[in-house]
Amino acid sequence: MSSKTFSLTTTLFSAFDDLKNEISKHFEDAEEELKLVHELIQTSVFQEPVDDSKFMMESLIKLMSAKYPTHPEIVNLLERLLITRLWNDITKPPTMLADYSYRSSDGSDYSRLRLFLQLGKAGTQYARSAPILTPLTQFPDAGKIFDDLMKRNKFIPHPSGISSTLFYLAIIITHDLFNSDPQNYSINQNSSYLDLSPLYGSSNEDLAKIRTGVLGSLKPDTFADSRILIQPPGVGALLIVFSRNHNYIANYLYETGKFKDDEHLFQTARLINCGYYLRVILHNYLETILGLDRTQSTWYLDPTKPYSNSNLLLTPLPTGIGNQVSLEFNFIYRWHPAISEADAEWINNEFKKVLGIDDPEKDPSEWTFNNMKRDKNGKFKDSDIAEELIKGTDKIAGSFGANNIPLSLRIIEITGIQTARDLGLASLNDFRKFLNLKPYTSFEDMTANKEVAAKLQNLYGDINNVELYPGLMTEKTKPPNEIGSAFSLPFTISRAILSDAINLVRNDRFHTDDSNPHNLAYWNWKNLEIPDEQLAAGGIIHQLFFKNLPNCYPTNSSYALFPFTVPAKTKEILKERGDDLWEKINYIKPDPQNLN
Numbered sequence: 001m002s003s004k005t006f007s008l009t010t011t012l013f014s015a016f017d018d019l020k021n022e023i024s025k026h027f028e029d030a031e032e033e034l035k036l037v038h039e040l041i042q043t044s045v046f047q048e049p050v051d052d053s054k055f056m057m058e059s060l061i062k063l064m065s066a067k068y069p070t071h072p073e074i075v076n077l078l079e080r081l082l083i084t085r086l087w088n089d090i091t092k093p094p095t096m097l098a099d100y101s102y103r104s105s106d107g108s109d110y111s112r113l114r115l116f117l118q119l120g121k122a123g124t125q126y127a128r129s130a131p132i133l134t135p136l137t138q139f140p141d142a143g144k145i146f147d148d149l150m151k152r153n154k155f156i157p158h159p160s161g162i163s164s165t166l167f168y169l170a171i172i173i174t175h176d177l178f179n180s181d182p183q184n185y186s187i188n189q190n191s192s193y194l195d196l197s198p199l200y201g202s203s204n205e206d207l208a209k210i211r212t213g214v215l216g217s218l219k220p221d222t223f224a225d226s227r228i229l230i231q232p233p234g235v236g237a238l239l240i241v242f243s244r245n246h247n248y249i250a251n252y253l254y255e256t257g258k259f260k261d262d263e264h265l266f267q268t269a270r271l272i273n274c275g276y277y278l279r280v281i282l283h284n285y286l287e288t289i290l291g292l293d294r295t296q297s298t299w300y301l302d303p304t305k306p307y308s309n310s311n312l313l314l315t316p317l318p319t320g321i322g323n324q325v326s327l328e329f330n331f332i333y334r335w336h337p338a339i340s341e342a343d344a345e346w347i348n349n350e351f352k353k354v355l356g357i358d359d360p361e362k363d364p365s366e367w368t369f370n371n372m373k374r375d376k377n378g379k380f381k382d383s384d385i386a387e388e389l390i391k392g393t394d395k396i397a398g399s400f401g402a403n404n405i406p407l408s409l410r411i412i413e414i415t416g417i418q419t420a421r422d423l424g425l426a427s428l429n430d431f432r433k434f435l436n437l438k439p440y441t442s443f444e445d446m447t448a449n450k451e452v453a454a455k456l457q458n459l460y461g462d463i464n465n466v467e468l469y470p471g472l473m474t475e476k477t478k479p480p481n482e483i484g485s486a487f488s489l490p491f492t493i494s495r496a497i498l499s500d501a502i503n504l505v506r507n508d509r510f511h512t513d514d515s516n517p518h519n520l521a522y523w524n525w526k527n528l529e530i531p532d533e534q535l536a537a538g539g540i541i542h543q544l545f546f547k548n549l550p551n552c553y554p555t556n557s558s559y560a561l562f563p564f565t566v567p568a569k570t571k572e573i574l575k576e577r578g579d580d581l582w583e584k585i586n587y588i589k590p591d592p593q594n595l596n
C-alpha cells in the first residue's frame with residue numbers, strides 16, 4: 001500500500017470514528033442503537049454484504065422515526081446515509097439494456113453513455129441492473145411453476161390489513177412506469193418517471209386527445225391510458241380524481257390572473273398535479289408501507305432533499321440526472337398476489353364478458369367503465385367515483401408470498417416467466433448479490449414454508465437456479481404490523497423497491513431542482529387543506545378527495561383520511577400511537593349515493 005493510500009485510509013477511519021463518537025453522544029442510552037448505526041455506516045461506506053434476516057433496514061427506519069422529534073439533526077444525517085446507499089445501488093446511466101447485445105458494424109452505440117440524453121424516454125429499452133454471475137442450468141416448465149407455487153388455492157388476506165385502494169394507487173404507479181410493448185418486451189412505451197403517464201399519456205397525440213385546448217384544462221373526467229379500463233373500477237376512479245385535480249388547479253391558476261393562455265396553464269397545472277401525486281406517494285403510500293402512521297413522529301423518507309455539501313464521509317448526492325426503469329423492477333412491481341377476493345372475482349366476470357370494457361379507439365372523454373354514466377357535461381357522478389374508492393378501502397388486499405395469485409392471471413404469469421428467460425434476467429441470488437444482500441444458502445433459508453421449499457427444491461434442484469420472478473413470488477415475507485415492514489413484502493422485493501423508488505424520484509429534475517416556486521407559479525400547497533388537517537396524521541390524499549368529490553365523505557372519515565388500510569385495522573394502528581387521534585376518526589362506511 002502506498003503511503004498516500006495509507007494516509008487516506010487512516011483519515012477515513014478516524015473520520016468514521018469521529019462520526020461514531022458523535023452519534024454515541026446523542027444516543028447515549030442504547031448499545032443496540034449504536035450497533036445499528038455502526039452497521040449502517042459499515043454497509044454504506046464499506047459496502048459489506050447485508051444479512052437481511054437481521055432486519056437492519058427496518059430497525060433503522062424505526063430508530064429514525066422514534067428519534068426524529070428529539071434529535072432531528074442526527075436523523076437527517078442517518079437519512080442521508082440511507083438515501084445515498086439506496087441511490088448508489090443503481091448505476092447511472094444503466095450498465096446494461098434489455099435486448100441490446102450485438103456489436104454494430106461501425107462501432108456506433110458502443111458507449112452506454114449515449115443513453116444519457118434520452119434517459120427514461122417513452123419507447124426506449126428497459127435498463128438491466130443485475131449481471132448474471134452464475135448461469136442458470138435448469139428452466140422448469142413455466143405452467144408447472146405457476147400451478148405449484150404461485151396459483152391462489154385459498155385467498156390469503158394481507159396480515160396488516162392493507163386495503164385494495166392502496167393497490168389502486170400502486171396500479172396507477174405501475175402503469176406510469178411500465179408499459180411493455182407486446183411486440184417487443186424489451187421496450188417500455190412509457191416514461192421512467194412519476195409524471196402521471198396514465199393520465200397524460202406518452203406522446204403529443206395522447207395529449208391532444210385529452211386536452212380541451214382552452215384554459216389549460218383536460219376534457220371532463222378523462223385520462224389517456226386505455227389499459228386502465230381493464231383494471232378494477234377503483235383504479236379508474238382514483239385516476240379521475242387526479243384528472244379533476246388538474247382542472248381544479250388550472251382553473252385556480254387562471255383565476256389568479258397569472259396566466260391566460262392554454263399552454264402555460266396546462267403545463268403548470270400538470271407540474272403541480274404531479275407534485276400532489278408525489279406527495280400522496282410519500283405521505284400516504286410510503287408511510288402506510290413503512291407503517292409510519294403508527295407513531296406520532298413526523299419523520300418520513302424524503303428522496304428529494306438536496307445533499308450538496310460534502311466532507312470526507314459525505315459526498316454530494318446528485319439530483320435530476322435522469323432515470324431509466326429496469327426490467328428487474330418491472331418484475332419486482334408485479335404484485336398480483338395482492339389482488340383482493342372481490343377484485344379477483346371481478347376479473348373473472350370482466351374477462352369473460354369483455355362487454356363492460358370500452359373501445360379504446362373512441363375519444364377518451366367518451367370512455368366509460370363499470371357501467372357508469374356520464375352526464376350531459378361529460379362528467380361521472382361524484383358519488384359513483386367515491387363509491388369505488390370507498391369499496392376499495394373495505395376490501396382487504398391479498399397477502400404477498402407463495403400461492404396467492406388469482407388463477408385468471410395464469411397465462412399472464414406464464415408469459416412473464418417466459419419473457420424474463422428470453423431477455424436473460426439474472427437469478428434471484430445474483431440479484432440479491434447485486435443489491436449487496438447475502439445470497440440464500442438453501443431453500444429453507446429462502447422460505448420458512450416447508451411445503452414451498454420442497455416444491456422449489458423439486459423444480460429447481462439448486463438454490464442458485466431459482467429464477468428472479470418465481471423467486472420473488474415465493475420467498476419469505478417480512479413480519480407484518482411492524483414499523484419499517486408493515487407492508488410485509490417478500491424480503492428481496494422490500495429492499496429492491498426502495499432503491500428503485502429513491503432513484504426514480506431523486507433523478508427526476510421536475511420533482512427536485514426544477515420543482516421551484518417560480519416554475520409552480522408560487523402554488524400554495526396549503527390550498528387544499530381542510531380545517532381539521534391534523535386528523536390525517538401527515539397524509540394528504542383526503543385533500544384530493546374532499547376537493548374533487550365534494551360532500552361524499554364526512555370530514556373525519558377513516559375512508560378519506562386513511563384509505564389504504566381497512567377501517568377496523570386503521571383504528572388498531574391509530575391506537576398504537578398513544579394519543580387520542582383514534583377517537584376523533586369516524587370509521588363508519590360513508591354512503592355517498594345518499595349524501596349527494
Ligand code: HEM
Nearest residue numbers: 167170171174178179180232330333334335336339343412
Ligand atoms: C385486478 C388487478 C389486476 C389485473 C386485472 C392485472 C392485469 C395485468 C395484465 C393483463 C398484465 C399483462 C400486461 C401485458 O403483458 O401486456 C399485467 C402486468 C403487470 N401488472 Fe398487473 N394486474 C392487476 C394488478 C396489479 C397490481 C396490484 C400490480 C402492482 C402494483 C400490478 C403490476 C403489474 C406489472 C408491473 C405488470 C407488467 C406491466 C408491463 O410490463 O407493461 N398489477 N397485469
Ligand SMILES: [Ca+2]
Nearest residue numbers: 176191193197
Ligand atoms: Ca411515467
